Amino acid sequence: MSKQITIIGAGLVGSLLAALLGKRGYQVNVYERRADIRNANISAGKSINMACSTRGWKALDLVGAGDKVRKAAIAMNGRMMHGIDESLTFQPYGKENEAIYSISRAGLNQILIDHADEYENVNFQFEHKCIDIDLDRTIASFELNDNETKYVESDLIFGTDGAFSAVRSVMQKLKHFNFSQEYISHDYKELSIEAKNGEFQMEKHALHIWPRGSHMLIALPNPDGSFTCTLFLPYEGENSFEKLNNESEIEAFFKSKFPDAFKLIPNLIELFNENPTSPLVIIKCFPWSYKGKVTLIGDASHGIVPFYGQGMNAGFEDVSILNELMDQHGDNWIELFQEFENSRKPDADAIADLALKNFIEMRDLVGQEWFLKRKKIERALYETFPERFIPQYSMVSFTNTPYSEAVRKGNQQDLILDELVNKEDILDIIERGDFKSFVETNHMIPN
Known part of the structure; x- marks a missing residue:
């Protein structure tokens, strides 16, 4: 059993992963270049509030931190659009009781570090800046505040150090390592x-x-x-x-x-x-791991823009999936990491593309009349055929449907919505209560 695990990066994904691995009995050391966020005076300016949804809650509950986070979170049931004329228009996100939850990044990070720190076998060390990794010998080099260099050897290294990952920068020098960085x-x-x-x-x-x-x-x-x-x-x-x-x-x-x-x-x-x-940057790379010894997860392997509220949720889902693969593969880390990156990469790419698409929706479309009409039709389909039509946003935010599958189904739904939105009296049909028979008569939704 690989007992000694090094995690580089004590952000949201790193601290959640530390809690999971601590719970599973590994000896975990987490190294973070910043000072301990629990003692620091949190300066505003670089944090977008997190929006926790179903995938995030699944991972938080997995490590037993869900209820702690819920106490600090606020439910957001939909979008409130503000017009230039100061008018307000509300669009629910899903069905009743379906909400995403606002929580500050710093507050959530503090909760997760505290939670992981409760395990005796988890140790956090701050003000350790990763400057190099010997991938073959799994030795991480850290620069300390006094310019001293510290070398840490372990059985496994997880790079959870974000979009500008020091771990990934070492892996980028490997043959056949693909990497792209795109600023919007x-x-x-x-x-x-x-x-x-x-x-x-x-x-x-x-x-x-x-x-x-x-x-x-x-x-x-x-x-x-x-x-x-x-x-x-x-x-x-x-x-x-x-x-x-x-x-x-x-x-x-x-x-x-x-x-x-x-x-x-x-x-x-x-x-x-x-x-x-x-x-705002989009990071894509592959492979995410090296010889079953080092792997990237979270933003280090798939950084996305924040417009679907899924960056954190996708990183947390990485942890849930790793947990399932540990149940299947035990300590066969080579197979485990290969299955993780091969199965997860299409979903990571899918949510990156969806997030960019949602940016256009949020900034350009949400206030437009035809878009509001389309959303009313989509909602009517969801309420009338809840088993056969789940909107893409609901699939992403309120289910654990793989992101790539949500994209595929969303593309099919777009064709149905395009057809319905062009029918002039469709809102009247919905109002009259004739919508179900109209859709079924015209065979618009597959069984």
Whole structure:
């Protein structure tokens, strides 16, 4: 049995994996380049709130941390669209009681580190910057604060150190290692809407979106009554971060594009200038493992943009799948890692593509009349034929359907929706209660 396991990266996936491996009896050492987040003064500016959904809860419950996280999370039952005229339109995500859950990245990370730390066989070491890996001898080299170098030998190394993984940078030098890094044309900046007298200033149980074509603002609720907001703008060109260089330009932009949000952020200029502008990157690579000794999981192997709320959920699902494969393969890590990467890679690519597609939906489409009509039809199909028609968003967020299968089924559904949305009186048919017979008579959904 491989007893000594090194995890590099104590972020969300690394700390969850540490809890799983600790629970399974392995001796686990987790190394993190940052200081202990539990003791640090968390600076705002680089965190998009997490949206936990079914895949995430499955993994959290697997390690016994689900209930701890639920106490710190807020249900979001749908999208609340904010028009330029300050009008509000609500779109439910799924059926009643189907919700995604807002939680701060830092808060969740603290919970998971604490949870994993409860195991005597799990040890966290902070301020250890990984500078090299000897892949064949499974020796990790770390630079400490005093410039001393520390060498750690173990049986297995997991790289859970994010999109700019030090572990992956070593693997990239291997023959036949495929790697791509794509920055999208948009950057992001964190802002916040504070509570007023301890109360939420907008609907608490919604993900708020200000869709504006080439750009958008979103806001997710926090337990203290505040909202973590994220502004997504092109980094250059018209309506871009490049153009917002002084107080008057920033104010004029927000007043014209997000008038209701502008009224709720009195410290807008301060936040805008203090918080960094950060890029958004898509990472794809393969293979994810080396000789059953070293493997990448989470963003280190498949970094995606945040527009489907699935980056964390996909990383957590990696941990669930690893757990199932450990049950099947025991300590045959070569076979285990090969099956993991071969089965998981198509799903990782699928959610990367879906996340980019959802960005276009969120910023361009959600406020358009034809799109709202399409969503009403989709909802009617889901409610009328719950066993035969599950919308793609619901498959991704509220089931454990493989992402690649959700893409395949979603493409089939698009054909059905395209046909129905072009029928002028379809909303009247739904209103009259004739929808079920209409769909069945026209054989629009396969049995």
